[in-house]
Amino acid sequence: MRIGVFICHCGKNIAGVLDIKRLVEEAAKLKDVAYATDYVYLCSEPGQKEIQQKIKELELTHVVIAACSPKMHATTFARAVEEVGLNPYLLEIANIREQCSWVHHDAPEEATEKALEIIRAAVAKVSLAKPLAPITVPLTRKVLVIGGGIAGIQAALDIANGGFEVYLVERSPSLGGHMAQLSETFPTLDCSSCILTPRMVEVARHPNIHLFTYAEVKNVEGIVGQYKVTIEQKPRYVDPDKCTGCGDCAEACPVIVPNEFDQGLGARKAVYVPFPQAVPLVYTIDLEHCLNTKRLIVCEQCYHACGPKAINYLMEPKEIEIEVGAIVLATGYDLLPLEALKEYGGGIYPDVLSGLEFERLLSASGPTGGIVRRPSDGKIPKRVVFIQCAGSRDPEHGCPYCSKICCMYTAKHALLYKHAVPDGEAYVFYIDVRAAGKRYEEFVQRVMEEERIVYLRGKVSKVFQRKDKLVVWGVDTLSGMAVEIEADMVVLATAIVPSKNTADLAKLLKAPIDEFGFLNEVHPKLRPVESSAMGIYLAGAAQAPKDIPDTVSQASAAASKVLGLFSQEELSLEPIKAEVNLENCDGCAYCVDVCPFDAITLVVEEDGHKHVEVKKALCQGCGCCMATCPKEGINVAGFTLNQLKAQIHALLKEDEDD
Amino acid sequence: MIKKRMLLNLDKLKIPKGKPIVFAERCKGCGLCIEYCPKQVLSFSDDYNEKGYHYPVIPPEKEGECIRCGFCRQVCPDFAIYVEDEN
The missing domain is CATH 3.50.50.60 (FAD/NAD(P)-binding domain)
Structure with a gap:
């Protein structure tokens, strides 16, 4: 066995802290190490060439690269060694950057010792490594x-x-x-x-x-x-092949239900399409609200109204x-429910709306045909207050993140409201306006300047009802003044949740x-x-x-x-998979229970002999089986028990002969 | 007082309306129509028909709530009730 150890400076990232010269000297003394060297940037083209050249020249059988995290460059180095005929699973990365020089820059001497241990462990592990070949599995495209x-x-x-x-x-x-x-x-x-x-x-x-x-x-x-x-x-209870989408069934249906598509602001029938442009344009009977139940058909008005006889109450x-x-x-996504924003009157006052509800009021296909009306009395609101970051950027509501779209849609709402109600007034409370996107900032500026929307920088503390008005108490932090606005409607830019x-x-x-x-x-x-x-x-x-x-x-x-x-016919997977050692496995099947991927099954031979079998395609190489097995009967290729043991022993500085 | 939300497009939706017509003299007071009416429009009369039974009536507060499903007619064993179209 001839192991080569290559130590990377990573410019000053590693060499600025660790004593590279000492690392090379000590690494060269390790058992089975035939060669040790260092280079300023191993990942660079000349760095990779150096590794390849030494593998060929010195007939190295295994390689340890002491550098950055394998997450960073394991693939780079694996390709480099493969090009000169070395199996990439005979390469081990010792992470002496993220796990050593970066975190111990204030203690270079101890860090050098630690790096040496990391290298020694990698050498110990790689010396027990076996060449592996990727496995191919079928791919349903x-x-x-x-x-x-x-x-x-x-x-x-x-x-x-x-x-x-x-x-x-x-x-x-x-x-x-x-x-x-x-x-x-x-x-x-x-x-x-x-x-x-x-x-x-x-x-x-x-x-x-x-x-x-x-x-x-x-x-x-x-x-x-x-x-x-x-x-x-x-079951839709309407045959999609027969339904023509004419809507005669809905006209005949006697049951009125709030339409989810209109955020409950408008009504639909118990047999419905959510909106006229629905795809597919097939009606659905909402059995929860239909007068009929699974056991009893009471009302057949849709059935009689349907020309093509598409209604089928017995669908399963x-x-x-x-x-x-x-x-x-x-x-x-969904929106944070209005009820979560009680301080703004959410879920308490009918005219406190969410952004999506206001969107339905503005929509030409909405319940009001695009005329903005209050859900309480159907009147057109003359003064609307928009509150941004309602729940968003607010750890107390569990949403410390920015919901990203609210600044823009609130500006759009205010503009569309002014177009719909030209004599109306619109106020926007904001923390900051985040309009990062192509032509977004220009749009917000246009809303502020040309549409004469009043933007108030500050948060709202409370919304409450006074007669038929909603009173908004807030603060304008730019003028330092407390603000009270009597509004007809309040629109909350509620936070986005999954x-x-x-x-x-x-x-x-x-x-x-x-x-x-x-x-x-x-x-x-x-x-x-x-x-x-x-x-x-x-x-x-x-x-x-x-x-x-x-x-x-x-x-x-x-x-x-x-x-x-899908550009490949078959799928090539990493060979880091569980392998059964039939000599040790006695079929106790503990591993079957712990496998999170259902990759292991118990096989009973004709002679009664029991052992487990691994479905390689399902195995993710997590190693739960290996950790559970009391008999050392199952190993993850590339991370066998022996390899891990050798690695730990090396870290604990035990003599390999012990 | 806090008002509830109204459904803003209610005026655009057509709801079928019916009016149950009861032949009180045919009724034997079995109560099937009352039991099965999905809108609970019907209830027993206070007075008796000529056979001595309470028959179904629509109390004033339920006036106009019939949705013309016609199930009362279907379940009546004595053909004593039917629904007229009110639309």
Whole structure:
């Protein structure tokens, strides 16, 4: 065995603290080390050439590179050694930057000792390493997109246009998500429906997209390349193949229900489409409010009104099994409930609205046809106060983050309100105005100056009712004055929170979420659309609050990642997987219970002999099995018990002969 | 007093309206129509029909609440009730 040790200076990052000369000298003395050297930047082209040259020249069999974190350059060095014929699993990285020089810059001598221990441990580990080859698993080149808002729509269209099959699952009866609820979009004031509905129709007509609306993902099993997904199609009680969307059923229906799509400000019938441009344009009977129950059909007015006889009260939920290779999560957002903002009268006074509710009042397809009216008495409000950061940037409400879109949509609301009610007054309370985006700042300036909206820098302390007015107590921190405004309506820019069930779905997919429940990306800068669960990609506000342009960009990025994955026929996986040592395994099956990925099964041979078996494709190499096994009967390749033991012994400075 | 929110598009929605017509003399007071009316529009009369039964009536406070589903007609064993279209 001939181990080569290469120690990187990383400019002054490492060499500025550690005594490199001593490290080289000591490393050269270690058992089986044939060569030790140092270089100013090993990751540079000449640095990599130096490593390659020495491997060839000195016939090195194993390599230790003492440098930065393996997260940074393990792949770089693995490629370099592979190019000269050394198996990349015979390379070990000793992290003497993040775990040594950076954190111990005030104690260089001790740090040098520690670096030496780290190198010694790496040498001990690599000396027991065996060459490994990547394993290939089959890849189902189809994708599941969860969520039919603009994020899911964009991702589905991009992947479908790339030539792969897409299953798009949406929980509500129609595609469109929150974007379909918006009136106009900032900063261009494009009508939201006008730009969204053509996309929705494109999804429904696309030959590569299988659309499931009013459906939910019930179960997901397997790993990247081969997920088995169960979708539950909820019964609409209306046959989608027969329904023409004429609406005769809704006209005949006697039951009035607040329409969720209008945020409860308008009414719908118990048989309904959420909005007239819904895709698919198929009516749905809401059994919770319909006079009929599962056991008794009382009212048949929709049935008699329906020309094509599409109503079927006996429909049952259906389960659909599909196989996909990757999943895009585009589950979107909800708003912090108004009831959480009692100090602003949220949930107490009828004329304290959320941003999305005000959006429905402004919308031409909304319950008032675009005329701004108060939900309490239907009167047109002449003075409206907008309160930004309602819940956002406020640790007390559990949302210390900025919801990102509120500054812009509040400016848009104020502008649209002034256009709808030219003699009305609009006031905006803000902490700061965050208008970072193309033409965003210009838009806010236009609202402030041309539309004569009064912007007050400060927070509101209280909103309360006085006769039929809402009194807003706040402070203008620029003038230092307390402010009291008697308003007809108050609009709260409530904080954005992850949509409900995001956490359940994330748990099902083993995709990590952050402390607020948003889906976590692998790396905030360099891998923003990938989940650390391989094969799971993120798009839209499910990852963090974001506006439509950002959502669409991210959805296209997620789609391009999926297309990249699908560019190969088979999937190549790292060989760091559990391996069973049949000599030691007695089939006690403790490992079967602890495996978080259901990758281990118990096999009973015909002669009664028992042992476990690992499904390599499912194994993630976590090592729970190895830690549990009482017999040393299972090992993770590349991290065997012997390797870890050798590493720990070396760290504890025990003599290898002991 | 704090007002509740109203549904702002209620005037645009058409709701079917009906009026139950009772043939009191045919009724035997079984009460099926009262039991099954989904809007609980019907209740027993105070007086008796000629057979000596209480028959269904619409109390004044329920006037106009019938939604014309016609289930009372369907369940009545004696063809003693039907609904007229009020729209």
